[in-house]
Amino acid sequence: MPFSKSFPKTVDKSPYPRWEEIYLSDEEEKETEKRCRHENIALMKECIEDAKKIFSEKKLKDFQSDVINAAIALFEKRASHSVYWKENKAKEKFDKLFREKD
Numbered sequence: 001m002p003f004s005k006s007f008p009k010t011v012d013k014s015p016y017p018r019w020e021e022i023y024l025s026d027e028e029e030k031e032t033e034k035r036c037r038h039e040n041i042a043l044m045k046e047c048i049e050d051a052k053k054i055f056s057e058k059k060l061k062d063f064q065s066d067v068i069n070a071a072i073a074l075f076e077k078r079a080s081h082s083v084y085w086k087e088n089k090a091k092e093k094f095d096k097l098f099r100e101k102d
Contacts, residue, residue: 005090047074
């Protein structure tokens with residue numbers, strides 16, 4: 001099932017917005033997931049380095065499992081979920097589609 005997201009579009013002479021459903025094509029969805037994956041891998045590497053620095057600065061023993069657990073905690077705080085990326089892509093598509101029509 002393709003990813004979709006609804007956005008409000010203001011309509012002339014109406015106080016209520018009309019909701020427009022935006023769908024991502026399979027290609028757009030796969031490209032967004034790919035970009036998200038690459039960003040998350042880079043982010044995880046950064047989190048591992050940050051965890052190592054924290055252990056070093058605090059003079060803690062840097063057992064590999066402890067560093068990885070700290071990195072995972074950092075990653076979970078920082079990481080974006082693929083739905084966030086897809087919603088952003090849908091918003092870009094919505095803005096482009098309705099900016100051209102207005």
